[in-house]
Amino acid sequence: MGLLLLIAALALGQVQAAAVPAARFVGTWVGTQGWAIPNPPPGANNEQPVTLELQLVDGKITGTMRPFLGGDDGATITEATIVGEELRATAVVGRPRPTAGRGGGRGGNSAIRIAFVFRNDGVKMTGTADVRMGDVPWTTFKYDLGKKRSRY
Numbered sequence: 001m002g003l004l005l006l007i008a009a010l011a012l013g014q015v016q017a018a019a020v021p022a023a024r025f026v027g028t029w030v031g032t033q034g035w036a037i038p039n040p041p042p043g044a045n046n047e048q049p050v051t052l053e054l055q056l057v058d059g060k061i062t063g064t065m066r067p068f069l070g071g072d073d074g075a076t077i078t079e080a081t082i083v084g085e086e087l088r089a090t091a092v093v094g095r096p097r098p099t100a101g102r103g104g105g106r107g108g109n110s111a112i113r114i115a116f117v118f119r120n121d122g123v124k125m126t127g128t129a130d131v132r133m134g135d136v137p138w139t140t141f142k143y144d145l146g147k148k149r150s151r152y
Contacts, residue, residue: 019082024120026056031145033068036128052125052145054087061087068114069093075114075129087127089116112138123147 029052035044054063054077061082066074073094080089091114111134118127127143 020085020120022056022059022061022082024122025061025082025087025118025125026054028053028148029125029145030148031125031143033065033129033141033143036140036142050143050145051148052143061089063089065091065116069112069131077116085119087116087118087120089118090114091116118143118145 031050032047033050034047040046048067050065050067052063052065054061056062061077061080063077063080064074065077066072068075071093075091075093076095077089077091078096080087082088093112093114113132113134115130115132116127117129118125123146125143125145125147127145129141129143131138131140
């Protein structure tokens with residue numbers, strides 16, 4: 001009877017894949033950021049080297065991507081969740097501001113919001129970033145990253 005219920009749930013799409021462990025995403029990733037839009041800005045370099053550093057702090061994934069939009073401050077991840085085999089993270093440009101009083105806590109350049117999605121297959125990771133100005137979609141980037149290995 002249990003097997004029939006599982007088969008029925010699979011057929012209806014009600015069973016989700018178990019989330020991969022957060023440790024699979026943690027580490028330093030290096031690679032390229034490219035435009036994922038049909039007409040990039042004139043003179044824009046299609047592939048820019050980037051470094052994504054992800055840590056696990058108090059059970060939460062945090063991190064930064066540098067550079068981002070040409071700035072050395074990069075993008076700072078403010079929230080991250082693992083859904084199935086994907087890391088879905090929101091970020092701000094720059095560093096988050098401390099939460100203080102009314103309207104605080106948004107951090108960085110709060111007008112610019114970044115939604116990252118990364119898919120990891122062990123030592124390689126691909127992903128996208130959807131960038132919004134306020135509520136308006138602005139641009140999209142794609143990523144091809146590899147796990148940085150320490151020298152022995």
